[in-house]
Amino acid sequence: MKKKLAVILGPTATGKSHCGIALAKALDGEIISGDSMLVYRGMDIGTAKPTAEELAAVPHHMVDILPPEASFNVVDFKERAERLIDEITARGRLPIIVGGTGLYIKALLENYHFNSAGENSGLRQELENLLAEQGKEALFVRLQKAVPQEAERIDINNTRRVIRAIEAAESGDNLSHSSDGELAYDAVVFGLRMERSVLYGRINRRVDIMLEQGLLDESKKLLDSGVPASAQSMQAIGYRQTVMYLTGQLDYDTAVDKLKQATRNFAKRQFTWYKKMPYIKWFELDAAPDYDSVTEKMYQEIKDKWK
Secondary structure: OOOEEEEEEOOOOOOHHHHHHHHHHHHOEEEEEOOOOOOEOOOOOOOOOOOHHHHHHOOEEOOOOEOOOOOOOHHHHHHHHHHHHHHHHHOOOEEEEEEOOHHHHHHHHOOEEOOOOOOOHHHHHHHHHHHHHHOHHHHHHHHHHHOHHHHOOOOOOOHHHHHHHHHHHHOOEEOOOOOOOOOOOEEEEEEEEEOHHHHHHHHHHHHHHHHHHOHHHHHHHHHHOOOOOOOOHHHOOOHHHHHHHHOOOOOHHHHHHHHHHHHHHHHHHHHHHHOOOOOOEEEEEOOOOOHHHHHHHHHHHHHHHOO
């Protein structure tokens, strides 16, 4: 019998955490973060990590589990999430994945399979040849096409990491997907979205709030603690732009503009992933979302599905 699983996804700044916590309280659930950046300790403001109060309200998993210099990819996420779902289910509670990293959640739901070593000798040779013959730029273009969300987080100059990320994406085989769209779990998958201009306005305001909360100080503290600017986590949106400002590569206004633009572009790419997930039940939000109403509808759908 397939294990039960609830998922709340959607682009950045749509209020997923609010709904996830409310749903977990109502359904005796535990939250598994489906956001690839929340795994890093000390990166709170730039990742819009839930507050200490929110994290304490219900059990959260896959948050603050790695140092910021560590790497983390879709294979790592899938392995950890599968284990957590088993453990939460064994406790008689409902696992609820909350996050926006479409590749990660899709790989879990549709049971992508990756070779155990994360390597494929033929593919590795092909990528090595591409690097030797056409350079790191061509290799990075390949990464952007294969898995654009990883390209947001990896330094173009770190060719070893670029190659590993391409291998992880291109060696995946969607074995669980069938013609009737069967998933690996007995899952209900909710999505939050809003009109694009409204979303972009929320994104711009969120960036302003992050800066007011001390994003620059957070980035400086990470650099001062020895985290290299080339680390996977420091290439993420928010940190890349603030580090470029702190190191004199950009003036402040340009860095802020680039940060807002990069976040808007990221939201667009998130929607690209979601289009590949036809099983999502979407909730359309307006400029002043009534999250209590949305959560109540989610709750009712779950109760109806698992009577």
